[in-house]
Amino acid sequence: xxxxxxxxxxxxxxxxxxxxxxxxxxxxxxxxxxxxxxxxxxxxxxxxxxxxxxxxxx
Numbered sequence: 001x002x003x004x005x006x007x008x009x010x011x012x013x014x015x016x017x018x019x020x021x022x023x024x025x026x027x028x029x030x031x032x033x034x035x036x037x038x039x040x041x042x043x044x045x046x047x048x049x050x051x052x053x054x055x056x057x058x
Contacts, residue, residue, distance in 0.1 A: 018042040
């Protein structure tokens with residue numbers, strides 16, 4: 001698969017993960033901690049996806 005297309009797909013799915021976490025986590029946790037957790041999950045998602053893509057390309 002084209003690496004640029006894969007990056008776009010990962011970016012969009014990461015954005016969707018962030019939106020879902022921002023909507024759902026405050027229902028379960030305190031608001032401040034939930035927003036920090038959503039951002040942390042987003043960063044971990046993008047880092048993990050980038051690592052996996054980098055391994056497949058090389």
